[in-house]
Each structure stands twice: as structure tokens, then as C-alpha cells.
Amino acid sequence: MYRILFFTLIAAFAAESGGQDPEKVLRSIFENALTDTSAYSHLRYLCKETKGRIPGSEQAEKAVMYTFKALVSAGADNVQLQRVPVPSWKRGREFCEINSGNSGRERLNISALGLSEGTPENGIRAEVIEVKSIEQLRSLGENAVRGKIVFFSRPVDNTLINTFSGYGGAVDQRISGPSEASRLGAAAAVVRSATQFNHDFPHTGVTRFGEGVKKIPAVAVSPLGAELLSRRIRENINVEMTLISTCSNLPDAFSYNVVAELRGYEKAGEIITVGAHLDSWDITEGAHDDAGGCVQAIETIRLFKTLGIRPRRTVRVVMFMNEEISGTGGRVYADQAALKGELHYAALESDRGVMSPRGFGFDAEGERLKNLQSLSKWFEPYNIRDFERGGGGSDIAPLKALGALQIGYMPDVQRYFEYHHSSNDTFEKVNPRELQMGSAAIASLIYLIDIFGF
Amino acid sequence: MYRILFFTLIAAFAAESGGQDPEKVLRSIFENALTDTSAYSHLRYLCKETKGRIPGSEQAEKAVMYTFKALVSAGADNVQLQRVPVPSWKRGREFCEINSGNSGRERLNISALGLSEGTPENGIRAEVIEVKSIEQLRSLGENAVRGKIVFFSRPVDNTLINTFSGYGGAVDQRISGPSEASRLGAAAAVVRSATQFNHDFPHTGVTRFGEGVKKIPAVAVSPLGAELLSRRIRENINVEMTLISTCSNLPDAFSYNVVAELRGYEKAGEIITVGAHLDSWDITEGAHDDAGGCVQAIETIRLFKTLGIRPRRTVRVVMFMNEEISGTGGRVYADQAALKGELHYAALESDRGVMSPRGFGFDAEGERLKNLQSLSKWFEPYNIRDFERGGGGSDIAPLKALGALQIGYMPDVQRYFEYHHSSNDTFEKVNPRELQMGSAAIASLIYLIDIFGF
Incomplete structure (x- = not known):
């Protein structure tokens, strides 16, 4: 049995x-x-x-x-x-230099964002304004933004144990930031790389422009580059950036x-x-x-x-x-x-x-x-x-x-x-x-x- | 209440x-x-x-x-x-070359084992015999081993999930192998590095000679070097090694x-x-x-x-x-x-x-x-x-x-x-x-x- x-x-x-x-x-x-x-x-x-x-x-x-x-x-x-x-979408030549009164010219490591627009061959030059979020950008309004290069500088929250959550909390700046900056007439957008690590690699990724929104140049800057740029903006009234990114949408x-x-x-x-x-x-x-x-x-x-x-x-x-x-x-x-x-x-x-x-x-x-x-x-x-x-x-x-x-x-x-x-x-x-x-x-x-x- | x-x-x-x-x-x-x-x-x-x-x-x-x-x-x-x-214990100059009939001279990446004995300045030259374990070495007996360079070639078992267990199952060759080889009159010992990875870095570590056992030169060879050496030994009757390791016990x-x-x-x-x-x-x-x-x-x-x-x-x-x-x-x-x-x-x-x-x-x-x-x-x-x-x-x-x-x-x-x-x-x-x-x-x-x- x-x-x-x-x-x-x-x-x-x-x-x-x-x-x-x-x-x-x-x-x-x-x-x-x-x-x-x-x-x-x-x-x-x-x-x-x-x-x-x-x-x-x-x-x-x-x-x-x-x-x-x-x-x-x-x-x-x-x-x-x-x-x-x-x-x-094809990457082109890339170059980014800031010029701040006290510290002279400094190069930053950048990487153009996928689907972003190219600059002219000799680039664009404009004043940089820093924001920590899309909300802050909107609160500044068109007068403050028009013709400027918008720098999205919010870092990833390193206290989050799941690094994907940290990434998820910062990456809106890369995905939607350039489009929002363009709506307000910005000349270009620079985004702090969405990473927990404080190194000099820029991290690219896609950016998306809303229906009918004019595409503008948009690049990721390395975390170290972003920290330098924030410091220069704190130290100086004006920080001017020369940005070349001759990418193209084919x-x-x-x-x-x-x-x-x-x-x-x-x-x-x-x-x-x-x-x-x-x-x-x-x-x-x-x-x-x-x-x-x-x-x-x-x-x-x-x-x-x-x-x-x-x-x-x-x-x-x-x-x-x-x-x-x-x-x-x-x-x-x-x-x-x-x-x-x-x-x-x-x-x-x-x-x-x-x-x-x-x-x-x-x-x-x-x-x-x-x-x-x-x-x-x-x-x-x-x-x-x-x-x-x-x-x-x-x-x-x-x-x-x-x-x-x-x-x-x-x-x-x-x-x-x-x-x-x-x-x-x-x-x-x-x-x-x-x-x-x-x-x-x-x-x-x-x-x-x-x-x-x- | x-x-x-x-x-x-x-x-x-x-x-x-x-x-x-x-x-x-x-x-x-x-x-x-x-x-x-x-x-x-x-x-x-x-x-x-x-x-x-x-x-x-x-x-x-x-x-x-x-x-x-x-x-x-x-x-x-x-x-x-x-x-x-x-x-x-102080490392000296290190050099290892094998000479096998068909393939000529080939260099191997080695690293002397801690507490091992040094060779003379111009090294030693001897035939290499390969064993997979200390047991196999003992079974060969003194006649086969005397004057030879003993090569311990057993790799780490990569199927073990805990890599420390894999290491533990191979490292006896490094710790005790040279001493056992010396007991049988070996001129030196070469040990395959105890690692799961098939790269060209030699991994050193301590070797221990038993009470009263004569210290002999002993080196770790990289995993890739070990595989080459095994192949040459399979292909040839005799593989001769020139080994220099001028380390010293102070x-x-x-x-x-x-x-x-x-x-x-x-x-x-x-x-x-x-x-x-x-x-x-x-x-x-x-x-x-x-x-x-x-x-x-x-x-x-x-x-x-x-x-x-x-x-x-x-x-x-x-x-x-x-x-x-x-x-x-x-x-x-x-x-x-x-x-x-x-x-x-x-x-x-x-x-x-x-x-x-x-x-x-x-x-x-x-x-x-x-x-x-x-x-x-x-x-x-x-x-x-x-x-x-x-x-x-x-x-x-x-x-x-x-x-x-x-x-x-x-x-x-x-x-x-x-x-x-x-x-x-x-x-x-x-x-x-x-x-x-x-x-x-x-x-x-x-x-x-x-x-x-x-």
C-alpha cells in the first residue's frame, strides 16, 4: 500500500x-x-x-x-x-568650456543626449543659469530663461539603497528638462549625469521633446563637471558657456x-x-x-x-x-x-x-x-x-x-x-x-x- | 490601563x-x-x-x-x-621561462610565494614534472622527484558556488605543496594560482615548510601560464624550466x-x-x-x-x-x-x-x-x-x-x-x-x- x-x-x-x-x-x-x-x-x-x-x-x-x-x-x-x-540620431563634435570671471576658461566633459538638436559648427555661447528641478525652471519664467543655457544640477539621492530609485528620482531632468527649457526659450540644456558616482564620465541617454516643442542642443555633463559648474556659478555673477555639439537627427x-x-x-x-x-x-x-x-x-x-x-x-x-x-x-x-x-x-x-x-x-x-x-x-x-x-x-x-x-x-x-x-x-x-x-x-x-x- | x-x-x-x-x-x-x-x-x-x-x-x-x-x-x-x-621576507628578481622541444622558449608570469627560498642569482634550470595533488606527488616517490621542479596544476573547482570553498579546495598546493616537494628532493615548486579566473595575474600567498624541511624556491604561476605549461608538458617528453626568484628570508x-x-x-x-x-x-x-x-x-x-x-x-x-x-x-x-x-x-x-x-x-x-x-x-x-x-x-x-x-x-x-x-x-x-x-x-x-x- x-x-x-x-x-x-x-x-x-x-x-x-x-x-x-x-x-x-x-x-x-x-x-x-x-x-x-x-x-x-x-x-x-x-x-x-x-x-x-x-x-x-x-x-x-x-x-x-x-x-x-x-x-x-x-x-x-x-x-x-x-x-x-x-x-x-548621429553624434557630432563635442566641446564645452565655461568662462567665469575669476577662474578663466575651464573644460567640462560632456556627451550629447540622444535625439537632441545640434549646435552650429562653431557652437553657441550663452550665460548659464542653474536649476535643481523642472519646477524651479518653470518658476523662473520665460524672461529669465530666454537665450540662456539651462543647467539642471540636481544630483542623484545617494541615501536611497536601491540605486534605480535614486536614478529614477533624477532622470526627469535628462528626459524632460531640455524640452521644458525649450518651451521657455532656452538656447540649450546641460544636465548633470544621473549617477551615484562622483567621477568624470558623462552619462548620456535619451531626451524627449514634447509635441511641437522646438528641439534644442542638450548634453549630459559629468558629475565632477557639474560640481565645478555649480561652484563657478556660486562664485560669479555670470558664467558663460561655449557649447559645441554638432549632432544631427537623420x-x-x-x-x-x-x-x-x-x-x-x-x-x-x-x-x-x-x-x-x-x-x-x-x-x-x-x-x-x-x-x-x-x-x-x-x-x-x-x-x-x-x-x-x-x-x-x-x-x-x-x-x-x-x-x-x-x-x-x-x-x-x-x-x-x-x-x-x-x-x-x-x-x-x-x-x-x-x-x-x-x-x-x-x-x-x-x-x-x-x-x-x-x-x-x-x-x-x-x-x-x-x-x-x-x-x-x-x-x-x-x-x-x-x-x-x-x-x-x-x-x-x-x-x-x-x-x-x-x-x-x-x-x-x-x-x-x-x-x-x-x-x-x-x-x-x-x-x-x-x-x-x- | x-x-x-x-x-x-x-x-x-x-x-x-x-x-x-x-x-x-x-x-x-x-x-x-x-x-x-x-x-x-x-x-x-x-x-x-x-x-x-x-x-x-x-x-x-x-x-x-x-x-x-x-x-x-x-x-x-x-x-x-x-x-x-x-x-x-623580501621578494627579489623574478623570471620564469620554459623550453619545450617543439615550442621553443616561452615566458610565464610568476610571483614568489611568501617565506619561500631564493634561487641563485642566475636561477636554476630543471625538468618540470606536473602533479594534480600532493597525494599524486607522494605516489611518484623520491626517485621521480629529486632534482626536478614540481608543478602543482590542480585548478580551483569553478562549480562551487562559494568561491572561498573553491579556493579552500586548491590552496593546499600553495601552502603545503612546496614543503612536500622538498621532502622528496625537488629543486623548486611552481603552483597554479588559486583563483576561479583565467587571467594572466599570478596570485601569491604564504607557503609553509614543515619542521626540519629544507626551504626551496616556490612561485605561483598565473592561470594562463599554468594552462600553457600543462599543454607543453602534454605535447613534449621534456619541458625544462629556468626559474629565477632571488627572494630572501631575513x-x-x-x-x-x-x-x-x-x-x-x-x-x-x-x-x-x-x-x-x-x-x-x-x-x-x-x-x-x-x-x-x-x-x-x-x-x-x-x-x-x-x-x-x-x-x-x-x-x-x-x-x-x-x-x-x-x-x-x-x-x-x-x-x-x-x-x-x-x-x-x-x-x-x-x-x-x-x-x-x-x-x-x-x-x-x-x-x-x-x-x-x-x-x-x-x-x-x-x-x-x-x-x-x-x-x-x-x-x-x-x-x-x-x-x-x-x-x-x-x-x-x-x-x-x-x-x-x-x-x-x-x-x-x-x-x-x-x-x-x-x-x-x-x-x-x-x-x-x-x-x-x-
Whole structure:
């Protein structure tokens, strides 16, 4: 009797987990990931050979072709390119010098913001006015702002433990500041880089001009440059800036998402997407943002194939194009899915760098969240414990309308903004084990969600 | 009635926590640590101005003087130097070349092991034999080994999630391998660096010769060098090595522990020690190992003083000398404590690098461990969750005999051995926020243990 019950339980368990013991499967995933060199090798290629793969660039096309082949080699059942319209913005020559009465001329490290307007070849020269917020800018009014260069100087709040919260509390200055300055007639905008770190790297990023608002030149200044500029403004009545940024907005172009599949053996019509974005800013290798995420997504396929893990559902790995500028890759992918009437079960994004894994965030509540959190027990041996509410990412967000559970991969966050959107985000800043541990964690979660559901 | 009970509870709580709300105290500790620059500035000095502070060196003395002053500035009630006998070993010129029939001469990156013997000025030349373990070496016997250079080539097991376990499983080759090779008449020993990372940095460390065993030259070879050497040995019948390492063992010298106190206001006779080691290997800035730990210990005093946190017990911050070679600093400190009949309540060591904090390890069991683990609730807002059994460190280990609870600070471990004992362990490899988060975590734990006990 007991024996029958025992075998019944074993059979139920085997059916539920596809005949495998999850503990052993996870162990094999981690062991393989930690001893295989292909992830690190892919990362090196993307960083060193496709550096600056901004949407529409040759480097971006090279990254598309490389990851297409890498996904084929990893063992995907099929790999396709999905055409994506992208904006085309090109950086030009950059120069920034301030002239304040007492201290003479001083150079600042800057980087033009994506979608900003260019200056004339010989630049513009204007007085700088400093504001700590968009609200403060508005309170100054048009008379004070017209013809000036507006300097948004509010630093990231370093007391916030989650560095993404700190970033989120400052980045409005970069995204909306230049547009708001333009509404009031400003000649240009300079924004303190949104980072916790007091170094001399400028951190670029996109800026958005409102409907009908005239585009103006807009640049990020390094944190040290921003501190110097604030000091000079405190010390002097007038600080004049010469700003050259001969960037240009070109006609829209197109590029591709790279979409690879492992077909499910049981519920092939239900799709689990694992994605990251392939584009980077033009000034950076984009190692943490987001070549590492791409490599981790590719690893899901390699690990499943190498270890003979057959998914019940179809696992789709997507290299999204144009996350950085206007998110068209994520939208095209979701639009196509809707058009084909695809069933999307879950989607995971890795776009928070490739530091040591801490856990996952789930856009779920109640019983569903509890079920997902119960999966954390399998990760105990790997010290991955933070299974929390709230997660996802901008490329998979459009899949929410199709019912896909949103999952965000959560590595440690303390270092991320030392690199983000700056030339400091290089291959050398990625530790191979931290990358590999993350690949293993992601592949493991996908495996567990596929067999246990939620 | 309820009101009386309420006030009684509040009063009990206030008495227990020294009149302060622990949640607020921890918040103030983290906020101050994350916005203060002195820790990072101390780290820069120790790395850049006292680089290579091996026991007995001028650099070590400079580090002693600097941290003495830093502890005074941090607000310690008193700071003292404690004389510590130290060995004196001096690196010389280093060169390693292999000559294998087919591939000709090739250079390898090496670093002499601490306490190893020097070669003559023009080096030694001998055939290399490779072994994967001390057991394998013994099985070869004296006839096979005499006059040869023994190459210990077992790599770290990269599938172990805890990198310290991986290190622990390979480092016997460095610590005991040369002595065992010498017993069998070897001319010298070459040891693959104990690291998970496949780079070209050699990682040094101490080697120990048994009582009466003749000291021989012994060096670490970089992981890439080790792989090349293994390949050449597989490809050729004979691989000859020319090895120069003109290091020398000099007469013992002395140096100092730096010991600073914040006197307790209630139980001054009970001591809580917070320590790290001030010495480093001679080839490195020793940023993670262990300048960062020293700086975090200093921060405990600065944070307590700055924030007006008065400890009930006496908090002792110790910069231990000579952890790397023979641990005399830790022993002298404990011997002096025993001699004075001091009561040691707890001791915490930070010697696992200064990555993002994950938690603490406690050498405790049962109810005591549970009580300590219950403190983790205060760290939830800081995502510091791993309160586990097992912890301490080699400098505080001698205090165990005096009854001190042993506590180890546990940061994330994935990256540590990319730097450990190599010239790659530089200031630039430390992220200021990860350093500061650790300082705050340590100061917070000391505060909680002092008010709540265990």
C-alpha cells in the first residue's frame, strides 16, 4: 500500500517536472554555466567588435548578425529577424568650456543626449543659469530663461539603497528638462549625469521633446563637471558657456529584433520570452547595458540544448532593438505576437546589468505571487533569495496586454550606475562568474516556471 | 490601563535600546555612510600611498601611522600601538621561462610565494614534472622527484558556488605543496594560482615548510601560464624550466597592531572587537584584501561618534598586523587580552573583500544563533539577509578562547578571487557604494549586538 502510494507520488512528480529532478537540473545548469566560456566570449565580441551599436548604425547591424549566428550555434530550433523601424540620431563634435570671471576658461566633459538638436559648427555661447528641478525652471519664467543655457544640477539621492530609485528620482531632468527649457526659450540644456558616482564620465541617454516643442542642443555633463559648474556659478555673477555639439537627427531607418525559439514539446503554442536589448549608446561598449543581458538570454538556449532540457512551452529568446531611444523593438515584437494571436505565458527581461544575482521581481499578486515566490527554495544553494513583487522591463512591457507575466532579473544594484550610458561600461567591468551565475539563474527560473507554472 | 501598559512597553524598549529607535539609528548610519567620503579617501591613501605593505616593510609602517591618525580623527577615545613580532621576507628578481622541444622558449608570469627560498642569482634550470595533488606527488616517490621542479596544476573547482570553498579546495598546493616537494628532493615548486579566473595575474600567498624541511624556491604561476605549461608538458617528453626568484628570508622584525577604543558607558569592561588586517602582500595595493576591511572598521568609530551613538560596551577597532604571513597580530592581541583578564563579548572580522554586503556569519548555535539571526529584520530595508551559521576570521580566532562570539562580515563572494593576492587588487576595483554599504552594515550590527545582546 505504502509502496503504491510512493510510486504514485514519484510518478506525479516525474510527470510534473518532465521526468527530471529540479534540484539536479538546477545543479547541472549552474555547473555548466560556471565552466563554459561561450557567454564570456560572446560578451567580448559584442563589447569589442560592436561597440557603440546605437540603433541604425553599422555596429548595430553587426551585433544583429553576430547574435543571429550565436543563437543558431546555441541550438535554437529557428532564428528569425524581425524588422524594426528605428530613429537615426548621429553624434557630432563635442566641446564645452565655461568662462567665469575669476577662474578663466575651464573644460567640462560632456556627451550629447540622444535625439537632441545640434549646435552650429562653431557652437553657441550663452550665460548659464542653474536649476535643481523642472519646477524651479518653470518658476523662473520665460524672461529669465530666454537665450540662456539651462543647467539642471540636481544630483542623484545617494541615501536611497536601491540605486534605480535614486536614478529614477533624477532622470526627469535628462528626459524632460531640455524640452521644458525649450518651451521657455532656452538656447540649450546641460544636465548633470544621473549617477551615484562622483567621477568624470558623462552619462548620456535619451531626451524627449514634447509635441511641437522646438528641439534644442542638450548634453549630459559629468558629475565632477557639474560640481565645478555649480561652484563657478556660486562664485560669479555670470558664467558663460561655449557649447559645441554638432549632432544631427537623420531620417528614420530600420533594423531588426533577433528572435530565436526552442519549440515546446507539449504546449508549443504558449510562449515564454526571455529578452534583453541589443542596442547600446554610441559612446560605450554597453557591457552591462545590455550586452550582458543578451548573452544571458542566449545562454538559456545553449544551456537547455546542451543539458537536454526540453521545455513544455516554447521558449523565445529575443534580442530587442532600440530600447535606448524609442522602444520600437519591444512594441514590434508585441504587435506581431498580437497579430498572430500568440499566447504569451511569461516574459523575462535582463536589463539591470550583470552583477551577482540576487533574485527576480514578478508583476504578480496574491496566490500567484506566492506560487512564484515558492520557487525560491530551489535557489537556496545558489544564495539567490530575493523573490519580490514588482518586476519587468521596458521591452517586455507591451506583452503585458497579451497576458504575459512580467519578470525582471534582479542582480545586485550597487555598482550599476558607475557604468550606465557611459564609456565606462566596458567588457572589463563584467566579472565572468557574475555573468555566468546570472545566466544560470535565468535559465533555471524559466525551467521551473515551465514545469511548475504559477 | 492600556495607556499604562503602552508607556511601560515604550519605557522598556527605550531602556533596552539606549533610548533610541534601532530602525532610525540604522537609517542614520546608512545615510551617513553613503554620503560621506572619508572611507573612500582612506582607502585611496592605503592603496596608493602604502601599496605593498608587507609585514616589516616601510609601507606597513606608513599604514600603521596613517590609520593611527585616521582613528584619532574618527573620534576614538584612545588609540594605541601594540608591538607585534613579524617575519621578514623580501621578494627579489623574478623570471620564469620554459623550453619545450617543439615550442621553443616561452615566458610565464610568476610571483614568489611568501617565506619561500631564493634561487641563485642566475636561477636554476630543471625538468618540470606536473602533479594534480600532493597525494599524486607522494605516489611518484623520491626517485621521480629529486632534482626536478614540481608543478602543482590542480585548478580551483569553478562549480562551487562559494568561491572561498573553491579556493579552500586548491590552496593546499600553495601552502603545503612546496614543503612536500622538498621532502622528496625537488629543486623548486611552481603552483597554479588559486583563483576561479583565467587571467594572466599570478596570485601569491604564504607557503609553509614543515619542521626540519629544507626551504626551496616556490612561485605561483598565473592561470594562463599554468594552462600553457600543462599543454607543453602534454605535447613534449621534456619541458625544462629556468626559474629565477632571488627572494630572501631575513631576520624577524617587529611591527604594530593599531588598537582604538570607544569606551562603553555601561559595561566598559566588556569588549566588542571590530577588526581587519592592515598588512598586504608586497605586489599589491591590497584594496579588497584588506584595506577595505580596515577602512570599514575605522568607519564604525566615525559613524558612532558622528551620529552620537554611545555604546554600552567598549568597542575596540583593531588594525591587525601580519595576517598574511604568520598571524602574529591576532595572537598578540588575544595574548594581551588574556594577560589583562579582559572580558571579550564579541569580535567581528572583515576580510572577504568589500563587495556588496550579503550578511554575516556567526559561530553560534541553537537559541544563541536564533537570537542573532533575529537581528536580520533590522537589515531588511538594506537587502542584507544572509544571517548564517559559521563565521569569523583568522585574526579574531584566538579570541575564541576568551569566549568572544566570532562574527564574519559576508559580502558577495563571486568576484573576490579575481583580485586576491595579486597586483589586480587595486583601489579602482572597489566600488565606493559597496564599501560604504559594508561599513554601514558592520556598524549597524555592532550597535544592535551591543543593545540587544544575543
